Amino acid sequence: MSFLTEDKENIAPLYGKADIEFVKGEGSYLFDSKGDKYLDFVAGIAVNALGHQNLGIKNAIMEQLEHFNHVSNLYPNYPQIKLAKKLRQVTGFDKVFFCNSGAEANEGCIKFARKFFSKQGENRQKIVTFVNSFHGRTYATLSATGQPALREGFGDMPLHFVHVKWNDVEALKKEVDGETCAIMFESLAAEGGVMTISAEMVATVNELQQKFGCLVINDEVQAGTGRLGTFLGFEKYGLQPDLVSMAKGIGGGLPLGVVLMRQKIADQLKAGDHGTTFGGNPIACAAGLAVANQVTANGFLDNVNARSAQLKTGLAKLVEKYSFLKEVRGEGLLLGVVVDEKVPVNQVIDAARAQKLMVLSAKGNVLRLLPPLNVSISECDEALTKLDKACASI
């Protein structure tokens, strides 16, 4: 039985999967059972922010395994406290809630935002999000997600979520008033097509937040943890969120979700209002601290920005060379190339895989590149050469 057949026989059919059996990862590379070596510019969809088998993460996990795997959130533990301290120090936020995934972090943000107003006797429930956004697969985060197709067949959704067009400031102004609970968005809309935020939208969000006292929730699940060249994506644009969700990269491959909140939000929460059994798992938090320490170390984000410039220049050359490549998008190491509709992006992905380069897609026929943040100059050159050969084969 082939590997993929065995997968199909046992695993629910919820993903389109490639027929590759990976057996080992090392830095920016993955090795399969045939001995083929792939350059990994998917990085577990931005989860493997420091590549595979990062020594700092490995050591932190091994260290924690000597103590305990889990103690329950009925007891404080140092892996959580140390990571929370580090995140507060780096971001300037006041309190941290740990959970296990991006959806759960966003779910927490939504609940905390509504609770914040409810505790002050205000019934503010409306949350404004954006068309083609992605916030997760739970009911509330699916309701927040601006992709109706993903909600189909799942019955009634939590109410009071509205979606306006990305960067459409007039539409945004129309939806936000004194009864709005929050404006929620990714600092760079990744799944939706690698869409960057306009300066006008940033100014409008800041203005509406001031004027109406609504909360701003930044979903940093994919764009955070250094991916845009700043520790959190919103820093790059001058936003002032009240709540921030993190996941993907921060756990360095382990499931870890984070909500960062301002003191005024924490002031409205008490024991029992929200919780999770596994959230803030000590091993995941130990790995998270190793990630946060490395991403904030001197020079680390300089590499993200330098590799970003290198890749953008190289991709722009490919756009010039191949008429079916239209435009380079993105910031930092969350990059996209718009592909002409007559060439399905999956064809480009397959051609790249044939060159042993792993890349992925985003909505709108966009090719997406998410290399590890510690990717090297030569690895970026190698990716560009492989992508060039892949395009030539189309």
Ligand SMILES: *Cc1c(COP(=O)(O)O)cnc(C)c1O
């Ligand atoms: C991946 C992602 C999520 C969902 O995270 P899960 O861990 O899959 O629940 C939410 N928001 C954004 C921006 C994401 O990229």
